[in-house]
Amino acid sequence: MWAHDKIKVLERGWLSSNNIVMLGAEGATVVDTAYVTDVDDTLRLIDEARGDAPLVRIVNTHLHSDHAGGNAALQARHGCAVWIPPGESELVDTWDEARLSYRHTSQQCPRFTSDRVFAPHDTLHMADEDWLVLPAPGHDHAMVMLWCERLGTLISADALWEKGFGVIFPELAGIPGFAQQRDTLDLIAQLQPRWVIPGHGKPFQTVDAALQVARSRIDWLSEEPRRNTDNALKVLLAFKLLEARRMTHADLTALVEASLSRNAVMRAHYPMPPEAIAAAMGEQLLRAGAAVREGDAWVATR
Ligand SMILES: [Zn+2]
Structure with missing residues (x-):
């Protein structure tokens, strides 16, 4: 079981991504903030996890509604900064709900503002550790993963779950995504993580098995793209x-x-x-x- 004094994984239910609360000298950072309908639980769970540490920052792996739906409420309550991956900051500034995916998925995400855009290969300091930002296109081309070499721990977002990964959304609009997802899986394999903290589900160590499941799934989907659409x-x-x-x-x-x-x-x-x-x-x-x-x-x- 995952256990780390300064890195608390809040595993959430069906509609929401996990929240990862990182406690460091500068205060607490939370990675991903779940879906808006679960916001009361999100606020409470994060308060319990952070203890006396002020919440100073939100880091989003990507901006899907189930990963950023608590941003606005946390921002309002704690005045924390919101750091997002590149590629979508203009859409956030103008709150372009169509291009941010909320409209065509019929999902809700209350409007938030961003304070900082980080880029692949930047290093974020969280829980007094260095986390390298890695690009993770496939499920969402703006998505990133976070890698802590010293802990051998990967925050994989929706690129790798214990059994599968998120829908390859770009393909639905005619933008290639299967090959990108394969490359993302190859990148994870190269890292050889000891722990993966996924966007959904519990942290796991059976990384080779998860990669095998994911690879056969991406083969199955790309063989007949209609399967990705159905899914x-x-x-x-x-x-x-x-x-x-x-x-x-x-x-x-x-x-x-x-x-x-x-x-x-x-x-x-x-x-x-x-x-x-x-x-x-x-x-x-x-x-x-x-x-x-x-x-x-x-x-x-x-
Ligand atoms: Zn997603």
């Missing part, structure tokens, strides 16, 4: 249902329409009307046991 729709839908708890056919259709609007490849893979896609997706939720039917609505089971 993306399923993930977006399950996420929204967990947030909303109850969705009508019209709600599902609106979600499908929003996803299709921005993703040409997704449209090509699903040439039928959004209503029909929504109905098929609803059936999948029932079969997977994620939802039950109540009248014309689907209701979350977990």
Whole structure:
């Protein structure tokens, strides 16, 4: 089990990324801040983890809503600085919800401001250790990982989980992502981490096994890109249902329409009307046991 006095991993539920609280001489830093609907828990858990140390900084691995959804509330409460990876700072400055992915995923992320943009190969000082910023394109081309050589510990965000990795979102819009994800996995293999702290799920040491699972998955997805599209729709839908708890056919259709609007490849893979896609997706939720039917609505089971 992960245990470190100055690095506390707050493992979170379905909608939220983990939060990693780093205690150092300069105060506490939190890496990633979970989804907005979990914000009360996020504030409380971070307070418990930081103890007397003031929260001075948020560091985001990327700006998806489940990793940055607590930024605004933490910023308001603690006046902490927000450090983000490069590539999206203009979108944050102008709060471009479409290009920040919130609109077409139908997800929410309260507006925050950023104080510093860090770059790949910068070194961040957290928990009195040096963490090298590494690029991790694939799931999201602006995403980074954080590597502490001395501790042999990698914060992998959504590039590597114990069993898999995040949806390869760029591919949905026709931007190559499979090869980038493969390169990211190769980079992780080269580092030979003793510990991986993923964006979702518990920290793990079985890194070779995780890499093997991830590599066979990226092969499987890139062999037939439609699989990545199917997976993306399923993930977006399950996420929204967990947030909303109850969705009508019209709600599902609106979600499908929003996803299709921005993703040409997704449209090509699903040439039928959004209503029909929504109905098929609803059936999948029932079969997977994620939802039950109540009248014309689907209701979350977990
Ligand atoms: Zn993500």
